[in-house]
Amino acid sequence: MNEMQTLAVVGAGTMGLGIAQLGIQHGLPTILFDLNPAALEKAQVAIAAGLGKLVERNKLTAEARDAALARLTVTTDLSIVQADLIIEAVVERLDVKHQLFQELAALNKPTTILASNTSSLPITQLAAPVPHPERVVGMHFFNPAPIMPLVEVISGVATAPAVADAVEALARRLGKTPVRAADAPGFIVNRVARHYYVESLKIVEEQVAPFEVVDELLEASGFKMGPFRLMDLIGVDTNFSVTSAMFASFHQDAKFRPSRIQQQKVDAGHHGRKTGRGFYTY
Numbered sequence: 039m040n041e042m043q044t045l046a047v048v049g050a051g052t053m054g055l056g057i058a059q060l061g062i063q064h065g066l067p068t069i070l071f072d073l074n075p076a077a078l079e080k081a082q083v084a085i086a087a088g089l090g091k092l093v094e095r096n097k098l099t100a101e102a103r104d105a106a107l108a109r110l111t112v113t114t115d116l117s118i119v120q121a122d123l124i125i126e127a128v129v130e131r132l133d134v135k136h137q138l139f140q141e142l143a144a145l146n147k148p149t150t151i152l153a154s155n156t157s158s159l160p161i162t163q164l165a166a167p168v169p170h171p172e173r174v175v176g177m178h179f180f181n182p183a184p185i186m187p188l189v190e191v192i193s194g195v196a197t198a199p200a201v202a203d204a205v206e207a208l209a210r211r212l213g214k215t216p217v218r219a220a221d222a223p224g225f226i227v228n229r230v231a232r233h234y235y236v237e238s239l240k241i242v243e244e245q246v247a248p249f250e251v252v253d254e255l256l257e258a259s260g261f262k263m264g265p266f267r268l269m270d271l272i273g274v275d276t277n278f279s280v281t282s283a284m285f286a287s288f289h290q291d292a293k294f295r296p297s298r299i300q301q302q303k304v305d306a307g308h309h310g311r312k313t314g315r316g317f318y319t320y
C-alpha cells in the first residue's frame with residue numbers, strides 16, 4: 039500500500055482537533071469536518087494555539103507553523119471529505135459511526151482507509167455493514183492527541199493486514215508509538231483504565247470521600263491526574279458512553295457498571311472542560 043498523501047478527520051471535538059493538528063504538523067493536507075460550525079471554529083482556534091505553543095518552546099518555527107495551518111481545510115460539507123485516510127472521531131455511538139462510514143464509503147475510492155478513533159466499540163461490528171470492510175481499522179489516539187505518544191492499532195476480523203500496517207506506519211510518521219491490540223472490548227488501555235473511573239465513582243457514590251479528596255489522594259500517590267479531573271478532560275459524556283459500551287460488551291459484568299453520578303452529569307450537560315463545567319467548573 040502506497041504512503042498516505044492526504045488525511046481527513048471527521049468530528050472536530052476534543053480528539054478530532056488534536057488528530058488534525060498532528061496531520062498538518064507532519065506535512066499532510068488535512069480536511070477537518072464537523073456538522074457543527076461552532077465546533078470547527080473552536081477547533082481552528084485550538085489548533086493555532088497548539089502549534090503556537092510549539093513555536094514558543096522552539097519546537098517549531100513560525101514558518102513551519104504557518105505552512106501547517108495552510109494545510110488545514112475545515113468544512114461542514116461532507117461531499118468534499120475525500121482522502122487516502124479518514125479518521126473518524128465523532129460521538130461514541132455505533133449507529134452514528136455506521137452511517138458516517140457508509141456515507142464516506144460512497145464518496146471515496148474503495149481503497150480509502152476508514153479508521154475509527156473509538157475507545158470501546160468493536161472494529162469488527164463497525165466494519166460489518168461498510169462496503170469493502172477490509173479497509174476499516176481502529177486507530178485509537180489518547181488525549182491530548184498531539185502530546186500522548188501511544189496509538190492503539192486495532193484490526194477487526196475483516197481488516198486487511200496491509201491496512202493495519204499502513205495505519206501503523208502513519209502513526210510512526212506522526213511521531214507516535216503504535217501498539218497492535220486485538221479487537222476486544224476497550225482494547226488494552228481503556229479496559230484497564232476503566233476501573234480507575236468506575237471505582238472512584240463508587241467511592242463517591244458510597245460517600246467514602248468527596249471527589250476532590252479522591253483526586254487529591256490519587257495525585258499525591260503518583261497519578262498525573264485524579265480520576266475526576268481526568269473525566270473532565272476526556273469529556274464526562276464520552277467517558278460515560280465508553281463505560282456503557284464496555285458494560286454491554288462484557289455482558290453486564292458488574293465491574294464495568296456505569297455510575298448514576300456520571301449519568302446525572304451527562305443529563306445536566308455538565309460534560310467537563312468542553313462545556314465549562316463537569317465535576318469542576320472552568
Ligand SMILES: NC(=O)c1ccc[n+]([C@@H]2O[C@H](COP(=O)([O-])OP(=O)(O)OC[C@H]3O[C@@H](n4cnc5c(N)ncnc54)[C@H](O)[C@@H]3O)[C@@H](O)[C@H]2O)c1
Nearest residue numbers: 049051052053072073074077127128130156157181272276
Ligand atoms: N475524549 C477522549 O479523551 C477520547 C480519547 C480517545 C478516544 N476517544 C474517542 O474519540 C471519539 C470522539 O470523542 P471526543 O471526546 O473527541 O468527542 P467530542 O464530544 O469532544 O466531539 C465529537 C464531535 O463530533 C461531532 N459530531 C457528532 N456526530 C457527528 C457526525 N455524524 N458527523 C460529524 N461530526 C459529528 C460533534 O459535533 C463534536 O464536535 C469517540 O469515539 C471517543 O470514544 C475519546
